[in-house]
Amino acid sequence: MTFFSANSSVQAACTNVHRPLGGIEGLREVHDDVGRLSVSAFPVAMIKDMSMTRAAVPACYILADHATAYIGETGNVGRRLSDHYRDQSKAFAKEVYVVSGYEGGWLDTTAALYLQYRFTKIAERAGLVDIMKGVNPQVLELPSHRRASLDIFVEHGERLLFDAGCRVLRSNFASQRRRVEVDTVGLDDAGPMQIGVVATPPIGSELELAYGDLWARGFPTPEGFVVMAGSEVRSTVNPSAPQIVETRRDELVDAEALMAIPGVQDRERLCVAVRFPSAAIAAKVVTGAHVDSSKWQLPRYPRPILIAA
Template sequence: MTLFSSDNSVQAACTNVHRPMGGIEGLREVHDDVGRLSVSAFPVAMIKDMSMSRAAVPACYILADHATAYIGETGNVGRRLSDHYRDQSKAFAKEVYVVSGYQGGWLDTTAALYLQYRFTKIAEQAGLVDIMKGVNPQVLELPSHRRAALDIFVEHGERLLFDAGCRVLRSNFAGQRRAVAKAETVEPEDTGPMQIGVVTTPPVGSELELAYGDLWARGFPAAEGFVVMAGSEVRKAVNPSAPPIVASRRDELTEAEALVPIPGVQDRERLCVAVCFPSAAIAAKVVTGAHVDSNKWQAPRYPRPILIAG
């Protein structure tokens, strides 16, 4: 029985949801009868129980909550997710969605990279959540026949992700879009003057690091606001959800020649001087190019050098 006419259906795909561990909120394995992919969806807390031997396969994956998503790729999804589970910057995530080859085949590392790139673009255009990035996804130079085959993977993967409950690429809830639009505003204190080239030293024990993907940045609270230290990285891209002031602050830094290239790195620049921002929140937004807040500045995971015995 169906509630709607299916006479004009273009594709007669049937999505199958398997719950190998039982229950409703645990592991779900989603596959349909026309594709070569499967999506495994599960709570982040289940990462610690993953079988590393079974999960040593190429995959594209999404870490998400209702407001933020991180889209990655890997040749060994079990090991990579274990790394993320220990990473404070990924603590926002509540759910994991892994796109891999059905029954362990079909999807290789090139396909995983392509899915990451395309899913990231789709998510940014949808504007449903803020996309956290470390290194920008790679644009692959592929022959047309290979790209055409991978575009089918994108189409199938997008459908399976939706059926698995992922609302990063598509959603029927307009409330998600309104949340992103509201995020474009900034607090009045964030619009104050920015001081470029300040000379100051962090008080002992006050230094903080930015927990945002693989971006490296250090800073500390100061009487005038928040100082981001020289040597910190600044992500080149600016997310659509970031407030307009982020772009204007970036222009100021560029005009003052405060940003220099990083050899061998295309998606980031480095601060060559210390910069004092009006607040920790606007400092985080400008450095990441994303709508993040001040709680991204956290105590360093490794405050002291790691000594290796000779």
């Protein structure tokens, strides 16, 4: 007996959830009877226990908590997740969702790239969480028949992710959506920004931005927070970012404070130091995302790494 009956003559797909290790909160493997994909969902802490042999397959994956998500792709998901587990900038993640081919087949690296691109676009439009990016997902030039097949993968993958508990692409909870700017931007953030300041970080005060592969350094001052010249700035702005981020970006462009990075399309470089009213607004402007001051952290490598000859 079911609570809802369907009059459609087409039998809907039935999602199967398998817990190979037992328990409720551990590994879940989700698959349905009409698709060629499988979603594995598990806590981030389980990455260190993964078998690299079993996990050496192409996949699209999502690292997430309730506020932030990172959507990636790889030809070897076991090795890539191990890299992320050691990466301080991914410490926000609490759950992992891996979309791979059912029983190890069907999904290749091209499909993984396509899923990453489409899932990123869907997540940005949904605005349920902030999307952390390193390099922008690739837009693949594919023949129409190949794209049509991969669009079916997107549809199936989106359904399986929801059934696995992922709320990055879809959610029934309106309260999960990001609040509007009036709730997220304080008076300090809206203060004046100074472009081209001359300032040197006191010894031990320099911080780095933990956000994907973005490189940025800064330090606090009594007047605000200085982002140092040479720091990178993401070219795109997430839909969930407050409007003041666009305003600050326009000011930097008008002052010619940003320069192109040869061979790089998704970020620019600050050619002067900029003092922001707070560390929080500095992080938002540099990343183009709804992040906070906690993203400024002590450098992982505060001194040069010396390699013996």
